[in-house]
Amino acid sequence: MVRWIIFFLIYAFFSFYAFQAVKTATKFGWAHIIFIAVSVLVFSNFVYQFTAGSDSRVLTQTKSFALGFLITFMTFKMVVIPLLLGEDVLRAIIGINDKFIASKEDLTIPSRRKFVSQIALGIAAIPMFSLLYGMYRGKYNFRVLKYTLHFEDLPEAFDGYQLTQLSDIHAGSFDNPDKIKYAIDLVNGQQSDCILFTGDLVNNKADEMLPWKDMFSNLQAKDGIYSVLGNHDYGDYVDWNSAEEKNQNLETLKQIQKEMGFQLLLNESTYLERDGQRLAIIGVENWGKGGFKKSGDFKKASESLDKNDFKILMSHDPSHWEEVIINDDMHVHLTLSGHTHGMQFGIEIPGWIKWSPVSWRYKYWAGIYKEKNQYINVNRGFGYLAYPGRVGIWPEITVIELKKGNSTL
Template sequence: MQKNILIITGITFLLEFYVYQAFRTVVSNPWLRTAYWIITILTYAYFIFEVMSFRREDRDHHRVQIVASLFLIFILPKLFVVFFLFIEDISRFFRYLFTFFAQPETYYPERRKFMSLTGLAIAGVFSILIIDGIAFGKYRHRVRKVKLKIAGLPDVFKGYKIIQISDIHAGSFFNPAKLQPAIDLIKAQDADMVLFTGDMVNNYAQEFEPFVKMFAEIKAKDGKFSVLGNHDYGDYAKWRTQADKDRNIPFLTELQQQAGFELLRNEHRVIQRGEEKIYLLGVENWGIKPFPQYGDLNKAVAGIPVSAVKILMSHDPTHFDEIVKKHPANVQLTLSGHTHGMQFGLDLKNVRWSPVQYRYKKWADLYESEGKYLYVNRGFGVIGFPGRVGIEPEITLFELQ
């Protein structure tokens, strides 16, 4: 452990010393140079203090957010500076070799202010984007409207409106009131049904308590339904006793009921218009290990005709490729979340990229495979990094056709 700390400390010192070369090239004032080191040392001291003193049993996710924010605002952007300095140093080295062999007087070229300025400017822009994502980005909820043609949909259900939200992660928000505009946006859609596809909390059911009244404001003609996500089980927390953990899901279930959500755990409900029916299925979390595999689609579809229209709530999108699309029950539409779009990336009309795509092939928006649909919601809240850059929080409105 001590060896690893020494290695990390050594690498960090070299990184900071290297970055300082760019700062020194651009800034000549000795007081500003001194201020740079004072701020750097104090920031690292606080960062190390938070990391070393953090205990999982503290139940304070906001400390995780502070550490993540410091890293993304203050440390990670410096890699851009390192990149530009490294490119310049390669150039300087070859220019030195040229003078060494071709000219009588040898000298090592000085750094060019342009390259240092470019590296620092890009690092600054990156930091500003992160700050904006923390302060404002996570509250820029938007409604994405999706019209879906589902084979065999009874005429009476054409135009049926479903709202999907996912991954609230209630414990990540300091001020619940700032989510009121998003709640009002959901209410304004006047949906027939509202579905929540998992991760209501980060770990502890009580995280959702301050939000119960707010989410209870949302109404839907055919009800509000939810499933559990991997975070809802409390598996990432350190519990004082097993009994405390055992009470977590029942308490979360009770809070969701107060907010008007009916939790489906490997079961289904019938949505009926006259003599016509569609079926809503909800399974527990099923993901590629180490994520839990509690979902039981066989149990959820028991007694449902194969020809019936079925909508499945399943938190993790990997469930679709691994189980759902091949299942003989013929589930036409699966709604998932889980990925958050990694809360960072590009999400334009013709360009969509996020680092999360290297872990999940299906990570945002609508996919079709073997005649079945999967929709992956970008998430309502945040986890870890307390912001969103380029991947806005999502409220999805489906209209069945």
């Protein structure tokens, strides 16, 4: 209860301060009423969605949208406030100067200037409408990102081999079957030799996947579809009635993957073979630093492999690569991860800038990286979680071609 009171006071302060800009910028009473009404509605809906009923930790679509609208309008207010505070400081300095330096009889603080408030509102509108766009269209703005990676020790039979990586489907967030069908067709249109899915099929519960199971069963690759578990797949963020119920949820998720044609690798490996040569696919359970589940066991998963095998590892969390894999003697040629989503928000202009707030948490957070002659691709995610949208960091379908020869990176 205390945290809700504190949150209300913070929200009320931000709303009151931002309202000063609205009141100064326009004298239209209807604009004032709309601002107040929207502020009250957004806050009330958020509190209702996150306090009513059971399963309070489970992120439903309605909760996600409540959070999305709260983030959107809080961002608007947080951009307005520094600009107003800057003007208020200047107004106070002018008033004090007039009183004590210019020796005016009364301390008079100049009124807020209309154009400053208008500028503040105009600047704040940019991220606000960007976030709204991200909720309306950005979350399904699928991009196919293609890379060609060269390896001197790639078996010749796999020269030109193409794989598609998907990650972080988060089926419990989807609300548009047509867009998902489009994305599935886009994946199949790449005609890759295999598809590798690097975890987080659902947000919380296995049954979130049921409405989408038939659609994802249409994924096609001649060498198969392989998958691993992500941190959300274990049901750790749900208040289950019993341990048995939680375990059954995980078993149901595994069965759903099997029925969709996914070969789930649980700390194990398999081989792809061509013309008497082979390529190892390794799949580990989730391993993440910073409080995330550490069920991944690379030693167990790779125990049947030869050190000289060409190896591709699927590991959901890129911190596993950073902390364990790149320093392991087995030498994994290519690791595929996801997890970060690129925070679903950032700025990317190829060749110029790539930034997201998630870069403060993860060193390897999106795209291809190379360390110690080993590669990792961190997929930005197919779906979305919490904030029901994407801005600048778009949903990703990764296509990687393996080529024999000298590295170009």
